[in-house]
Amino acid sequence: MRRAKKEGRYMGIAPFGYANKSKEDGSKYIALVEPDASVMRWIFEELAKGIFNTEQIYHMACRRGFKRTKNNMWGLIRNPVYCGKIFIPKYKDEESRFVTGQHEPLISEGLFYNVQDILDGKSRLYRPKIKTVVDFPLRGFFICPKCQKKLQGSKCKGRHKYYHYYHCEAQCKFRINSEIANELFIEDLNKYQPIAEVKKLYSSILYETHRDLANNAGEQKRRLVEQIKDYELRLSNARDLLLTSKIEADDYKLMKDDYGARIANLERELSTVTKDKHSIEELLVKGVDNLIKLSDSYLKRDLSDARSLIGLVYPENFTIHENKVQTARVNKIVESIYLINKQLKAKKNGTKDDFYLLSREVTGTGQITTSFLDDLKKLAFYM
Known part of the structure; x- marks a missing residue:
């Protein structure tokens, strides 16, 4: 069983969202099964938003088809199998570690670790019940x-x-x-709605922005990989020093723990870098369409969904001062829509050069970062 785990095979009864399967040669594996997989993915996404606490999300998940107890859900959201990892426990001289599983991951590593940080209190705290x-x-x-x-x-x-x-x-x-x-x-919410008549322009500008970010992500990924290799080389050199008795075992253990922690943090950061290289045109169309009917979606949804939408558009708390909504931060995509709206009002007769400059201004504001794609997916499939 330990050897199978090292090979990336999940052993035991499949967790919620997966089902145990057998190949033609008799080997076992787990595969995503709907609609349970979508429900479990929704749970992780809602936890990452930090809008509702785990008990509230549990009750909402039950209405969506979640078929486990509250305690069981807590164990599931801590299980790295959902981001494609298999845990290998410590045994004799072998240290515990994670290996990449052979199964299809339900969520990204970035989303999984983001949820873990929230649960551990290292990230944005849950809003109170x-x-x-x-x-x-x-x-x-x-x-x-x-x-x-x-x-x-x-x-x-x-x-x-x-x-x-x-x-x-x-x-x-x-x-x-x-x-x-x-x-x-609602009046403030309407500021972030794209102008329906020029819907294609938003998609074009956001596509340009995503392309630039993809290039930046590639450079960031290269830098992180180099740092990981550097620490792995240091760890290898420390091991050689131990074998030649040039350092003590206690010193080696301290170095191993330090470098191991640094490598784990860098690998976690690497997992959050955008890897999506396929066309995002469909996501852009859906996302912009949903933003056009933003206020209608807020008014027509039930209370829990409306509050989820508030948390998606306004990631941080807001206030009203002098009859104006004020907040520290707005969702990066909708804030960029607002910027485009302002620029369009100033340019009644746009040209290709105007479009190029506008796309550069949106990209250069720093309002859209490598979380662009995650925000876009939420907007595309939320409403």
Whole structure:
């Protein structure tokens, strides 16, 4: 069994999303099976967003067809088999390690390690568990402009009806009518909608941007590979020094642990570099189409999906100051759409040269990074 694991074969009952299969020669393997695979992929993607906590995601996943207990889900999201890795435990003189599995990965290594960092508290923390109602869809995302604490929702009875407010429980006593806040939010959301009449232009500019990023990703990948080789060479030299008794075993162990940790971190970073080289035209078409109906999607979806959409467009909390939505960061793709909109309004009669300059400006802003493709996939398939 250990030899089989070293060969990258998964041993045992297939985890949720996979099924045990047999080849013609009788050898065993696991293969993705739908719809369970899509449900499990959705769980990882939702965890990576950091919008809902694990218990909330568990209940939403159950409605989508997840057929395991809450404790079982916790074990599944910790299992590296989903990113194509097989764990080899320590045995005698052999150190524990991961090997590349023969099965098809469900998610990327980058997504898997991002989720692990969130679960371990090394990345963006989960938003607190929030019981919300339709009148307060922004609760949990909306912070006080004075003290930066998250606003709560409450209602008070007027002469003829109830009035709903977002309010701060701190001494600043800030509050805003929920209807006004929701209207301002939708107005801000509309800024990021592409102009439908020039839909093809957005796809062209974003395609240019992706091509530039792909070239940058190639250079970044080359640099990381060189660093990994350098540390592997250092580790090999340390091993030679140990064998020739030029260093003590304790010193070698310290060097091995240090270089091993550095190599693992570099390999993790390498796994997050965009490797997608195929055409993204279909993703661009779907993504831009979905952004065109962004506010309609928000208004027509149920509460949980609407809140997921908020978290996708606004990765960080926002506030309202002087009747304007303010936030530290917006999704890189939608922010680029906003930039294109501004440039288009300034150029009523565009030329090929204008298009080239516009694509360079969007690329050069630094608003789109190597996470471009991940954001685009979410936008393309979310709505």
